[in-house]
Amino acid sequence: MTTALITGATAGIGAAFARRLAAEGRNLVLVARDTERLQEQATELHDRHGIEAEVLTADLAEEDGIVAVEKRLADRRHPVDLLINNAGFGNKGRFLEVSMADELTMLKVHCEAVMRLTAAAAGPMRERGRGGVVNVASVAAFVPRGTYGASKAWVVQFTQGVARDLAGSGVRLMALCPGFVRTEFHERAGMGTDNIPGWLWLDADKLVTSALADLAKGKSLSVPDPRYKALMGVVKLAPRSLLGGVSSRAGRKYGPQ
Numbered sequence: 001m002t003t004a005l006i007t008g009a010t011a012g013i014g015a016a017f018a019r020r021l022a023a024e025g026r027n028l029v030l031v032a033r034d035t036e037r038l039q040e041q042a043t044e045l046h047d048r049h050g051i052e053a054e055v056l057t058a059d060l061a062e063e064d065g066i067v068a069v070e071k072r073l074a075d076r077r078h079p080v081d082l083l084i085n086n087a088g089f090g091n092k093g094r095f096l097e098v099s100m101a102d103e104l105t106m107l108k109v110h111c112e113a114v115m116r117l118t119a120a121a122a123g124p125m126r127e128r129g130r131g132g133v134v135n136v137a138s139v140a141a142f143v144p145r146g147t148y149g150a151s152k153a154w155v156v157q158f159t160q161g162v163a164r165d166l167a168g169s170g171v172r173l174m175a176l177c178p179g180f181v182r183t184e185f186h187e188r189a190g191m192g193t194d195n196i197p198g199w200l201w202l203d204a205d206k207l208v209t210s211a212l213a214d215l216a217k218g219k220s221l222s223v224p225d226p227r228y229k230a231l232m233g234v235v236k237l238a239p240r241s242l243l244g245g246v247s248s249r250a251g252r253k254y255g256p257q
Contacts, residue, residue, distance in 0.1 A: 005029040005073060005080045007060060007117070008087035010037040013136060013181060016204035017084050020212065022049040029054045029080065031069055031087070060087050060113040061105045069113075073120035079128065083121040085114045086136045090148050103147050110151035115158060122162070122171055129170040132215055135159045137175045139223065152177075156221065163220040176211045176222045178202055 004021045008014040009030040018028055022045040030038050035057045042053035056072055058065035073080050088110055091098040118133050125131025137159070141152035159175035166173065181202045202225055210224035 002081040003027040003029060003079065004082040004084060005031060005056075005069070005121070006084040006086060007031040007058075007069065007113075010034060010041055012086075013178065013204050013207065014084065014086040015041070016208040017086065017134075018045060018053075020205065020208045021082070022051050022053070025049070025051060026082070027052040027054075029056055029072060031056045031058050031060075033057065033059045033065075060109050066113050066116055069117055070120040073117060074124065076124055076127075079124060080121055081125070081131050083117060083131075083133045084136070085117055085134065087113070088136065095146055098147070106147055107151055111154050111158075114155055118159075118162065118173070122166065122173070125171045126166065126169045131170065132172045132174070133159075134174050134176050134211065134215060137177045139177050139179045141175075141177060160220045172215060172218060174211075174215050174220055174222055176224065178207050178224060181207060 004017075004026050006014050006017050006021075006028065009018050009028075010032040014032075018030060018041065022028060028042075028045065028051060030042055030053055032038050035055065038055040038057060042055050045051060045053045056068065058068045060066055060069070073083065089106065091102050091106060095103075114135050118135065121131065121133055125133075135155050135158070137152040137155040138149070140149040141156045143149055156175040156177065159173050163173040179202055181204050207224050211222050214222035214224065
């Protein structure tokens, strides 16, 4: 049985990946900050699907947390065949309204942790000649929208660049760019969602099904819904000056309240 490691595993997209991969018979390493929730999740997935679910408590905003996950990914006696870098968060407020400490913490989780964990996983995977890494970004990567969008744009560029570097090695890398998904993301950031149109919301389980299909096809970028594919097509054609204004207004309407 192959093993997948998922960061931010206890809620939202991470939990959907855990459910899907457990149902496929994969063993799991579940990573998050809340030990009690991790243990409850591991027990449920083990009892329902008969898989082994290992718990690893780690805060990827802290050096010790990143190191702990790096060590697990580097363990060649218990190899990880699929890494899902899903942990992330948003800050409420515009640039200069958010403390610099919080901005830097976001970059540590979204960029530094993603780079280091990708490296820790991809090295052993390349030696074995197989493996996969999914780095969860966002459609916000394609519009000029503050530190969050910039960090997710970095995830996309980094992932696609490494995918090219490792082409032919048997290691697949893919940046996953969802839109609005009903998770704990907005609640944790204190963001209102009442003004977001219903048609913009995605189902986490369907999103994961689409993402894994794209990974199997060897895609390095996944925008897992026709609605958002169409929106991203418009984004590519729109002038950057116009796009910046639209993005700012949309952020005020659909973002933090």
